[in-house]
Amino acid sequence: MKMNSGNKKIGIYPGSFDPITNGHIDIIKRSLDLFDEVIVLVSVNNEKSGKFDFETRKRLINESIKELENEIDISKITVDSYEGLTVEYAKKHNSKFIIRGLRVVSDFEYEWQLYKANEFIDKDIEMIFLMAREDYTFISSSSVLELAKYSQNVDISPLVPKPVLKALEERFNIKK
Ligand code: ADP
Numbered sequence: 001m002k003m004n005s006g007n008k009k010i011g012i013y014p015g016s017f018d019p020i021t022n023g024h025i026d027i028i029k030r031s032l033d034l035f036d037e038v039i040v041l042v043s044v045n046n047e048k049s050g051k052f053d054f055e056t057r058k059r060l061i062n063e064s065i066k067e068l069e070n071e072i073d074i075s076k077i078t079v080d081s082y083e084g085l086t087v088e089y090a091k092k093h094n095s096k097f098i099i100r101g102l103r104v105v106s107d108f109e110y111e112w113q114l115y116k117a118n119e120f121i122d123k124d125i126e127m128i129f130l131m132a133r134e135d136y137t138f139i140s141s142s143s144v145l146e147l148a149k150y151s152q153n154v155d156i157s158p159l160v161p162k163p164v165l166k167a168l169e170e171r172f173n174i175k176k
Helices: 022-031 054-066 086-092 105-121 141-150 162-171
Strands: 010-015 037-043 077-082 097-102 126-131
Touching: 010 022, 010 086, 022 037, 022 097, 022 126, 037 054, 037 086, 054 077, 054 162, 086 097, 086 105, 097 105, 105 126, 141 162
Parallel strands: 010 037, 010 097, 037 077, 097 126
Antiparallel strands: none
């Protein structure tokens, strides 16, 4: 894990990433314009409901980021996982910024609760919300999983990075 050095501005992007989608990737890319370093943090809090285990999720994130190396400076991105409160992780890593994405109005309610909880824990923490780009508004990990599982004739390649597509094809035995 890279530690903070000097006045580096670090943003933490926590989530389940089960699996990472092109919507998440878009948020990561845009966060790089705001921060010197972005830590993509797989939250280990709700393992039981996970479709992919944590190591696989982390591997898929790393592989998906590697695919972007000709497009963005991937050395500014770190992938990590953490069991516990994101606020604590942020403090440990000298960051006060938690990045989240907002797609539709229904996201707002959940994110607002998270915001209030984080504020309750530590008033110095700032949550930064980036609105999903129009093309990505409908993409979620669960919809991608559902499409891969039940709509095997639907091409999901526009929705997920290549390593995730491969993992889904293997998992759900999709024949190309
Ligand atoms: P969580 O279980 O913590 O909500 P997710 O992996 O589902 O984790 O999402 C992590 C963050 O990314 C959340 O803030 C979510 O709203 C945001 N996000 C998910 N999909 C998209 C998308 N398609 N576009 C923009 N933001 C997204």
